[in-house]
Amino acid sequence: MxxxxxxxxxxxxxxxxxxxxxxxxxxxxxxxxxxxxxxxxxxxxxxxxxxxxxxxxxxxxxxxxxxxxxxxxxxxxxxxxxxxxxxxxxxxxxxxxxxxxxxxxxxxxxxxxxxxxxxxxxxxxxxxxxTFKKDLLDNVEDNMQAIPRKQRAMVRKGAKAGLISEIDEGIERFYRAYSESVRNLGTPVFTKKYFRYLKEVFKEDCEILTVVDSQGQLISSVMSFYFKGEVLPYYGGGTERARSVQGNDFMYWEVMRRAVEKGCKVFDFGRSKEGTGSYRFKKHWGFEPQPxxxxxxxxxxxxxPDVNPLNPKYRLFIAAWKKLPLPVSQLVGPWLAKDLG
Missing domain, CATH: 3.40.630.30 (Gcn5-related N-acetyltransferase (GNAT))
Known part of the structure; x- marks a missing residue:
C-alpha cells in the first residue's frame, strides 16, 4: 500500500x-x-x-x-x-x-x-x-404535513404573501441576499468568485434557488449541493424584507419540495452551533441534532482553537461589522473570510 x-x-x-x-x-x-x-x-x-x-x-x-x-x-x-x-x-x-x-x-x-x-x-x-438530517418522504404533501404545525404556518404565510421560487444560473441575486445576511450577523463575506467557482466546478450538483415576491423583488436565496440522493442547502441568506414575509421559511420549503420532486431521500440542514438561532430554527422544522x-x-x-462568533473576544468586532455599509463589507470581507476555513 x-x-x-x-x-x-x-x-x-x-x-x-x-x-x-x-x-x-x-x-x-x-x-x-x-x-x-x-x-x-x-x-x-x-x-x-x-x-x-x-x-x-x-x-x-x-x-x-x-x-x-x-x-x-x-x-x-x-x-x-x-x-x-x-x-x-x-x-x-x-x-x-x-x-x-x-x-x-x-x-x-x-x-x-x-x-x-x-x-x-x-x-x-x-x-x-x-448537524441536522432527516429522511424525506416520497410525496410532497406528506413532507409538508411532517413539518410541525407552527413552522408549517410560517411556510404557508410566505406562500400567501405571493412568494415564488426560481432557479438561477448566475450568482448575482444570491450574492446580494447572502452578503447582506452575513453582514447583519457580523460575519465577513466570502469573495464572489468563490461561489462562481462552486457553480462552475460542481455544475448541476450545485443549485441556486432564489425567492422573489409578486413584483419580482429579491427576498432570499440559497445555494444547495446534491449528492447521493441528499440535498444540502449550504449557503443562504435573506434581504431586509425576508423576515416580514417569512422568506427564509418559504425558501427552505421550496428547496425541500423541489428535492422531493427530484427523488432525493435525505434533507441535510447542515451544521449549527448548539444554542444558537440557527440551531433553534432547525429544531422548529422537526429535525433532531446529531453531534x-x-x-x-x-x-x-x-x-x-476557538475561532468562532461565540467567542467573547470577537464580540466588539462582530458588533462593529454589523454596522458596516454593505459595499464596504463586500470589499473588505473576503480578505478575512479566506482564512476562516
Missing amino acids: NIKLLDENTLQAWDDYVNQSQGSTFFHRAGWREVIQRSFNHDTYYLFAEENGVIIGILPLVHIKSLLFGNSLCSTAFCVYGGIVADNEEATLALDRKAGEIARELGVDYLEMRNTAQITPDRPYKKLYV LYYEFDLVNSKSI
Whole structure:
C-alpha cells in the first residue's frame, strides 16, 4: 500500500471512490481542491491510499496559515464534513499517520478532522457543532404535513404573501441576499468568485434557488449541493424584507419540495452551533441534532482553537461589522473570510 497525492491523472479515480464509498460526503469530492486553490490560494494535500493500483482510502487536507486566525491543517476547510474515508483500518492508520507527518513538517498549530463520527477516541474533539438530517418522504404533501404545525404556518404565510421560487444560473441575486445576511450577523463575506467557482466546478450538483415576491423583488436565496440522493442547502441568506414575509421559511420549503420532486431521500440542514438561532430554527422544522466530532491533533497548540462568533473576544468586532455599509463589507470581507476555513 502506498500513500500518494492527488494529481490531474487521478481526479476521476478519486471521485469514483467518493461516489461508491459509504462514508464519503459531498465535501470529499475532488472539485473542492480546485475551488479552494482558485478562490483562496491555499495549499492542499489530497492524500489517497493505493493498493495494487486501486484507491482504498482518501483524506483531503487544506493548509491555512493566517496571522489573525492561526496555522492549521484541516479536513476539510470551508466544509462541515471531512476526515478519512477508507476501506480498512490499515489504510485509515496510514492516511492518519501521513497527515500527522505533513502537519509537523508544516509546523501547524493543529490538525483538524471534521468527522461525522468519532474515529480516534484518545484525541480531543470540539463539543460545539451538531448537524441536522432527516429522511424525506416520497410525496410532497406528506413532507409538508411532517413539518410541525407552527413552522408549517410560517411556510404557508410566505406562500400567501405571493412568494415564488426560481432557479438561477448566475450568482448575482444570491450574492446580494447572502452578503447582506452575513453582514447583519457580523460575519465577513466570502469573495464572489468563490461561489462562481462552486457553480462552475460542481455544475448541476450545485443549485441556486432564489425567492422573489409578486413584483419580482429579491427576498432570499440559497445555494444547495446534491449528492447521493441528499440535498444540502449550504449557503443562504435573506434581504431586509425576508423576515416580514417569512422568506427564509418559504425558501427552505421550496428547496425541500423541489428535492422531493427530484427523488432525493435525505434533507441535510447542515451544521449549527448548539444554542444558537440557527440551531433553534432547525429544531422548529422537526429535525433532531446529531453531534459532530471535530477531532484535533494538537501539534504546537496547547488547547483546542476557538475561532468562532461565540467567542467573547470577537464580540466588539462582530458588533462593529454589523454596522458596516454593505459595499464596504463586500470589499473588505473576503480578505478575512479566506482564512476562516
